[in-house]
Amino acid sequence: MNVLWLQSGGCGGCSMSLLCADTTDFQGHLRDGGIQLLWHPSLSLASGEEVIELLDALAAGNTLLDVLCVEGSLLRGPNGTGRFHMLAGTGLPMIDWVKRLAARAKHVMAVGSCAAWGGITAGGNNPTDACGLQFEDDQLGGLLGAAFRSGSGLPVINVAGCPTHPSWITDTLMALAANTFNAEDLDPLNRPRSYADQLVHHGCTRNEYYEFKASAEKPSDLGCMMEHMGCKGTQVHADCNIRLWNGEGSCTRGGYACIACTEPGFQEPGHPFHETPKLAGIPIGLPTDMPKAWFVALASLSKSATPKRVKNNAVADHLVVRPAVRKTRLK
């Protein structure tokens, strides 16, 4: 399966993340999965005119393009010209190259939240008029338009995340290579269900603190970060606390809030990232699927039942009260 990887208005972080894939032989891992990287900006030998020749051959349909991976948002500015990113050596805006190549591709994959929704590059007043391949935040459209379908009939596959987890990419590419990926494998935002059907909350090591609403009050505290520290893990679609990062990490395990980086529009939350917006003392963003009245009732009940151990550890950066060792057998 021929894969071309292009980068536009992003940071290259999804490529760097991909290189951290959990394997003892990254290059062999891709090959064994049937994935042939025609060109990748960080990994390939070809430079300059060799690349332009390849792009021309792909655009003309002379070389088969199975998957077009685009990392980074698409920069439509200034004034719709695309000149905020010219593809070096070609004198043409990257958005023109992407449109041309997408028309030839069997599959088109947005790698990361920039390519999926616009992402961090679309933050603030969006100075470059950045958008995703087929979305602009949560609105269908983007560079390629709502009606776009690649050669396979699928819309753009949005492997969102800032950055993406290496397994989200390799799993999807390998499923495409094996011809086992179809429309039912996409969630309503066209993210692969293999990672988007979980919530960041699932597997969070702070779940006991969450149960008792024993909350962190400052960076490095061990408690649940939902109530005060801006954590959106109970609402965000991703398996970060099940499929860990870089061996054993996740944002919440690293001591900071989930900022919803797999979700459209995360770059402009409308409140400081590390503060939870509240109404009358109650967080506005409640756990997905949970009615507000129940949350309020459960939270007040669980807070009154919080063990001293959980309460004290929640506001320290290491255990200050250890779990008791019982002299009788566990029942």
Next chain:
Amino acid sequence: MSRLLVGPFNRVEGDLEVALDIADGRVSSAQVNATMYRGFEQILQGKEPHDALVYVPRICGICSVSQSVASARALADLGGITMPPNGQHATNVILSNENLADHLTHFYLFFMPDFARPVYAGHAWHAEAVRRFSPDYGEQVRAATAARQRWLTIMGTLGGKWPHTQSIEPGGSTRAIDSAERVRLLAKVREFRSFLERQLFAAPLEAVASLPNEEALWNWHAQDPLAGDLRFFLTLVRDLSLQSLGQGPGRYLSYGAYAQPDGSWALPGGVWRADSARLDVLDAAAITEDATHAWLAEGGKGPLHPLSGITRPEPDKRGAYTWNKAPRLAGEVVETGAIARQLAGGQSLVRDAVAHHGGTVYTRVLARLIELARVVPMVEDWLQGIRPGEAFCVPSSLPEDGRGVGLGEAARGSLGHWIVVQRGRIANYQIVAPTSWNFSPRDAAGTPGALEQALVNASVLDGEKTPISVQHIVRSFDPCMVCTVH
């Protein structure tokens, strides 16, 4: 005289195009174009200052932690915050984890593969270069990718994830380390040390880091010219005269790397002048950015210090050819990177090699590898210096009005963040990245930037459209274009 437009330039981070004037088979003049603009300095305007810690790592996926550290330092300066010793040690471990991963990635994945190109097929070492360094198949490329993955699991523990960790705060690190974890982390550092000692150096790190001068280096090389990838590189240096390729401006800038709890630096900074072999104290007030040849507004005021800098696109500006401004130090072009850190930090082998050859493809790569050998033992020391149970982070209280400066070193060199806060919001945020220095365009006086100077005299072979010598020189800087243009 002919003209070549070289791009897309790959195995650099981000997008780069180089325009070359060629006369008599040599580059007579070069213009460096950073071809993308994203506008982080505009995006940050009006945000809560602390939110910068979410945005700035995302300037760059290869040095995101370096951006975090510079930003956290700017906020700490703004708020008068001092992190506890544990926070400093943890920050240094995280930052060095990224910096050393960058050096490893650069050498094995970005720089060395060029020697596997068919253009070198006639050289005795070519088959070995292909075996070790061809992309996708090279044995050492694959082994180094695996070593990098294992090394960055330290970041998984300490930073939650990489890139774009948010564990770095002005007051320290959000992830405390207990004593059992410290033992595991030390084991991972030893694993990385073992890779370097077996594959890259074929020698103990301390033996490489203590080579006193070039004579000792070449004697060590002569013992076994193909043992380990550094000695293999040295073999190529001699055969291809890489010691004289890509002469930089001869002035080197380092802000100092790895701040210590006592206020010192593990690698002290300064400005090294090769002509006089002198280290000057940095005057950060003398840093300016000149936008004459950038597609950015100048404000009619000439070069500006970053605290009063402006970033406003002017895509139709005449005479402009890049999105990068031209940083200058007291009006002078300087080079930054591992070579500057090792020169300022007094590393005797690098000082000796630069005294003989200047800043070239050879000395830039050598400095990077020497830094790998020097810093890994420091990481072991920082981990040993952690006191489990003591604080890792103090809360950040930021004033409604004020300014802050955060200076530090990314793998590629000196990185500065300048913030101005008014009524609790960011009024101005300016970033000067390492490759902004190295790949700067001409300034108002017409003086070319460091790479633009280094490319002059590079040889262009008959029929070459992407000259191999140009590729070596460009990659020897380990450029990061996404940081440059932010």
